[in-house]
Amino acid sequence: MGSSALVFSPYDREVLEPYLPPRTPANHGSLPFSTLTFATSLDSAISLSPGVQTILSGPESKAMTHYLRSRHEAILVGVGTVMADDPSLNCRLEGITLEQQPRPVVIDPVVRWDVAKSKCLSLAQQGKGKAPYIVCIQSNPPFGQRKALEAAGGKYIYMGFEDAMTDDGFRFGWNSILTALRDEGLHSLMIEGGGSIINSLLVPPEVELISSVILTIAPTWLGQGGVTISPERKEKQKQLRLQHPKWHPLGEDIILCGTLRADRGNWLQQHSK
Numbered sequence: 001m002g003s004s005a006l007v008f009s010p011y012d013r014e015v016l017e018p019y020l021p022p023r024t025p026a027n028h029g030s031l032p033f034s035t036l037t038f039a040t041s042l043d044s045a046i047s048l049s050p051g052v053q054t055i056l057s058g059p060e061s062k063a064m065t066h067y068l069r070s071r072h073e074a075i076l077v078g079v080g081t082v083m084a085d086d087p088s089l090n091c092r093l094e095g096i097t098l099e100q101q102p103r104p105v106v107i108d109p110v111v112r113w114d115v116a117k118s119k120c121l122s123l124a125q126q127g128k129g130k131a132p133y134i135v136c137i138q139s140n141p142p143f144g145q146r147k148a149l150e151a152a153g154g155k156y157i158y159m160g161f162e163d164a165m166t167d168d169g170f171r172f173g174w175n176s177i178l179t180a181l182r183d184e185g186l187h188s189l190m191i192e193g194g195g196s197i198i199n200s201l202l203v204p205p206e207v208e209l210i211s212s213v214i215l216t217i218a219p220t221w222l223g224q225g226g227v228t229i230s231p232e233r234k235e236k237q238k239q240l241r242l243q244h245p246k247w248h249p250l251g252e253d254i255i256l257c258g259t260l261r262a263d264r265g266n267w268l269q270q271h272s273k
């Protein structure tokens with residue numbers, strides 16, 4: 001995504017409002033309000049292949065993504081995404097102060113990402129975003145990286161080893177991740193990707209941790225071999241269906257909002273026009 005200041009209209013803001021975190025966090029003990037949001041093709045791909053950044057959002061939905069960034073206290077991505085994209089993970093909406101910038105959070109269990117060389121840290125050093133929090137198991141990340149990260153206001157968040165080892169490597173439970181972020185004082189979280197992060201959340205019981213879903217659907221097919229969103233189907237699992245869906249066209253894309261949690265239904269109905 002480019003670097004010029006973006007504008008998102010008051011009308012479009014109002015359409016999204018019921019699906020966004022409350023402006024004043026209600027309960028300090030609860031887990032962060034978590035919005036799952038990403039851009040997908042018509043064949044459910046979020047990139048052409050692992051490790052390749054693929055622009056799907058048009059200018060209008062890109063501005064929406066930056067509005068969402070301004071409305072959450074943190075943006076979460078997996079290490080696969082930062083290694084592939086070297087993203088900025090800041091908000092480039094017109095008039096945003098440093099205080100209003102979201103905190104980037106990167107799930108990087110064995111510290112594969114060299115944060116010291118990242119665009120995200122460089123932007124934090126320039127006061128154009130916040131330095132990331134990196135969620136990992138390792139207790140001694142490379143000294144130079146830790147020094148650079150901490151000097152800019154970021155940190156490593158260490159998770160316990162218990163229950164984290166799986167056939168795929170270290171995997172923290174989502175409840176533990178969200179608890180750790182709540183303990184860092186983060187009340188709302190925008191989960192952007194990538195594929196493995198999103199797919200692991202779209203299965204029970206993790207799906208209950210998602211407060212809202214806001215998708216950008218771009219009118220394009222990426223074809224086979226991409227990173228796709230297609231969660232594992234567990235035996236006897238019910239179909240996973242978005243509740244209270246709202247479709248909203250933005251430029252050439254369409255935005256699909258909804259919820260996956262039964263207890264959000266009443267709240268959404270009250271706040272939807």
Ligand SMILES: NC(=O)C1=CN([C@@H]2O[C@H](COP(=O)(O)OP(=O)(O)OC[C@H]3O[C@@H](n4cnc5c(N)ncnc54)[C@H](OP(=O)(O)O)[C@@H]3O)[C@@H](O)[C@H]2O)C=CC1
Pocket residue numbers: 037038039040045046047048049050051052053054056077078079080081082084085107108109110112168169170171172173174192193194195196197198200227
């Ligand atoms: N279109 C869009 O909106 C978006 C597209 N993307 C695209 O997605 C692609 C990247 O997706 P993908 O390759 O799946 O990578 P991810 O960003 O999903 O990162 C995956 C890695 O994160 C770590 N991880 C994930 N879940 C956990 C967990 N529960 N506990 C501990 N570690 C965990 C693992 O690291 P380890 O391997 O070290 O164990 C895993 O391999 C890129 O091409 C990017 O461009 C990304 C975001 C948005």
Ligand SMILES: Nc1nc(O)c(N)c(N[C@@H]2O[C@H](COP(=O)(O)O)[C@@H](O)[C@H]2O)n1
Pocket residue numbers: 001002038039053054055056057061062065077081082085086087088089090192193216
């Ligand atoms: N909303 C959206 N649309 C796309 O087309 C995308 N490729 C992405 N990708 C996500 O945005 C990150 C890039 O952010 P910066 O512009 O560098 O801040 C990328 O890493 C993905 O998380 N999103």
